[in-house]
Amino acid sequence: MCPRSGVSQKGIFLAPQPHKLLYADTVYREAIAKKDPLLMAEAYYLYGKTYEATGDILLSNKWFYKSLKILEPRGDSRELSRLYLRLFTNAYTQGNYAECMRLTRLGMDMARRLKDYKNLCRAYGNMRSMHERDWSDKGKKPNLPGPRPDSGLYYLQKVVQIGHRTGDSAIIAGISRDLATYKWKSFRDTSHLFENFNVATDYYTLKKEDGELMVTKIDLAQILLDLNRPAAALAHLNEAQKIYDHNPFNVLWLLDRFQSAYSRYYRLTGNWKKAYEMNERAHQLQVSNYTADRDGAISRLGKEYEMEKKDILLKAKDTELALRNRALLAQQRFLVVSFALLIVMAGMSLVFYRLYKRNLLISRQNELLVKEQNHRVKNNLQAVSSLLSLQSSELSDPAALRAIEESRLRVETIGILHRKLYDGQQLAMVFVPDFLEELVTGVINTYGLREVSTDFLIDDIYLSPDQAAHLGLIVNELVTNACKYAFPGIPDPALRLQCNTYRKNNKRHFHLEIADNGPGIQGLYAEMQPVAPKKKVGEVTAAFRQALTMPSPGFGIKLIRMEAEQLYAQFTYYYDRGIVFIMDFPSDPVPNRL
Template identity: 40%
Template sequence: MFWSNPRSVCLLVLLSMALGQSRAQKAIHLSLNEKRLQNAQQTEQKALRENDSLLLAEAWYLYGKTHAFAGDYAASQRYFLKSLGIQERRGDSFELGRLYVRLYENESRQNDMDDALHYVRQSLQVFQRIHSDEGLLRAYGALGQAYEIVWDGQWQHDNVKSDSILACYNAVRTLGHRLNDTLAIAEADLLVGQFLTRTQNPKSITYLEKALHLYSLKHKPGIQINTMVHLATAYRLTGKPERAYAILQQAETLYKQANMNELDYLIGMEREFVDYYETTGQWAKAYQRLKKLSQLEKTMLLEDRNGAVSRINMEYESEKKESLLKSQKRELTLQAATLQTQQRFTLAVSALLMMTIGMSIVFFRLYRKNQRISRQNAELVKEQNHRVKNNLQIVSSLLNLQAKRLSDATAKKAVEESQLRVQSMAILHRRLYDGDKLAQVRLDEFIEELITGILHTYGFTHAEHHFSIDKIDLTADKAIPLGLIINELVTNSCKYAFPGNKDPLLWVSCRKTGSRIQLVVADNGPGLTKTDQPALEPMTRNATKMKTFGMTLIQSQVEQLDGVGIFNTNDRYTATGAVFTLEFTV
């Protein structure tokens, strides 16, 4: 898998840069079908002339379909909801159930399966109440597809078994025979074939070929193309790539000859071309197809009503796949690039840690710009954070392995300190998403857990510690540098203040006054001497740069917070120990 491969660390950096560039892109919709648009306009004009609200609802429904086929899902959803406002007041009808199916399709495209399942079940209930076999055909087909999404693990929802999916599709076939509807029978074969393809069942080919034959007899080019794409997938997954390529070429030719202009069909065809070229190792052609597919998927995502985070997630997956394809053209030398000396290793790990911190801040700043966040935003950002935590775990594991192999005490100590910094980041990321507030951390809980872990690592669990921390919710871009500062301060106390100290003490105070936060960390060690004069000067953006890595890290994070930090030895907490005071604005 991508995230278990060490190459993923560097690929993640490339992807985050690509995501930043893609944010400025604009949606490019397919042009609207002229015949469909003209039909909707004529229906609307007639409804206005006759003052017929139901006919106006039909016109809005036709507008919604027209925009949906062109990939403009935001406009499509607006028209469908306007039509729904009229149809629901009217009560149960075929038109209302049909509209619920269309709303399900839009919600499922946007991965909002809670609303999607709600709409498809509403349609099923309406058609059952009005005893419409034609409507039940649509509802059962849509419900089976919704169950497939849940069954496939694409959405966290109630467990769905394959029997439930096949039962829906068999209901479609039964209703098709009852109505003597060839297209409905073909649709049932198509749906079953699609589902069996997911499990690489060879029987999928039989169903899909039957469906394609029936659609060809009825001269339905759009659904023919869709069936051809699924048939190509079945051929490819069952070890018949040549037949998959041949049917894909036929689908592409038919799309052009029929002058099709429908985004869903085009995306499905391009996606299967990418998968075929990957399967056969034709990376250059796969890359060219992927660029076209990426643009089409970005167009769809830019219409997602959930906004920028949904767009970032899909672009991220697309760019990730693109980077993987590029990586096949050259040998990655990450495994061979094992550092030859302890100095190179420490520098590389430090740089990797800083890049991870930077990427985390970028992700969360992107998140903060979204003013109307929804549940789907939260799930996508959590997944993003989960991947960042995976990278932190990789870094921590590498550090742990290297520490065990080092014999030099100084080098081992430096690596262990870097591992503590990574652990503090991991604690922060867990706190950011285990709480009730997304992308915010409770300082009192985070600081106590962080310090307890450090004391345990250095064997000072017996040290007396006093916490006086206000219940403050801090955003990610402030919590990350603050956590690194506290990690360095407590580590220094464990290294220099507590050894040989019979009664080691640690004080931590964090107060918020208005928009200002003051952090104080103090110990009862020997404190700082005059030789530590640079550390006794206020840390600001223009302060003298520190010599040690730890002090440099503290100073850089103080600058990141745009705050002021200073070390003292005379404070109300202790008469001899070191006291660090930090003030910054939130």
């Protein structure tokens, strides 16, 4: 319903209607039981409506905004559009023009997006009320607009169009009454006046909608008083009074409408005694309203306390459940990491080798089976990587954290390899450019060095899974060392990776070159001295050569040597404005790329 003229916030609140309060309580309890936030938002909305009818705008808005906090983050919905348009009513009563316009626009635009014609009719009704009211207070507030009857009629006509287009009898009945009332108040237009009221009266009588029928009777009585027909007006007022007496209505603006209509009637008929009695009844109403407000304030405080207590209990239960789940997950992670690391890491190399050999001997059907196995291994590796990450979150020792992270990167290298096997166009073959680029990028991102400039010069090369695994572990260690020792503290870190093949003695060889622009060999071994500036590029000093042959101080360098031996590779380091690593090994013959 649109806001009714003549209602003002005077601190006089009626007691809430018991049946509406009971219904709101029922919805609230159901929302608590089901833990349904949307149902909770509906309960808050019903509380807001209930207290809006009492005239308590402050408490009404409090409930409406609790509903708004739930609905707004979820995006467009009919309930949210309805809530914006309901909040308009309280803003209108307070005379807040800017807030009225904002809320109506929000509700109108959302109703249009949702093609919700009922809320769209409510929005047009709100716009009618906006244009009907003198916001400027007869020119005392020049920054606000005065009444604009033609604009209000424009929005009423829009509701008429929706009613005829949809065939909704409720809209047609309501707009018939509102249009007749508006034309009389704004233009003193009596055309189709009583026909329109008859349409509304017949529909509301048929549907037994006593509330709307009562409003229709009061509106018609006001117009009859304007036409100086007090007897006819009294008949409609008495009919409206009977409806009010036989229904649980207790709405502030309705009482205000009755008081206004009866006062006009008695003044028009010159019955000053009755007019005096009406004044006394108005005074008694204010006294009773004050009492209801006092008692209502106490009950409202109790209601809010119970609501807050229930919310606290729910949050406590949710917190307890979350803590239990976290404890259970921590135990599961510990057990899974303990067994998975022992089993998966010990048998990983053997599994890869057998998978590769099997792909050379079995049929197309078995090749599909290998793909499925690769996919499962990839998932297991991802699980191991995730478990290592979770385990690292429980550690505080920097050395342990570094060891866990380096192990995770090695597992991630094998995981990338298997993903490429599964997603690739050739079965049991790895496309080197995609594999190495993803591997290098992943290591750099893990160390948070997104400013590193990378230059990939990789030919279109395929390798077997066995060779790709060894190659990937070597590249992983080299890039990890660069991220740890070369890049920190330099202004423009850069990494270059070059791969190509060449033929030697009628055999195909694979060439790898990785270079960084770090501080040099000092980053790896404190005992070594950098190449003197006068040396040519690529020339190795005696101290440098001796350092390359000495035992590696770290597991990473040992791993590089071990993997190079598996590839029957030859490799070397040299310094050229940074560490350059070069490796060559014989590669397997592979078919052309599909």
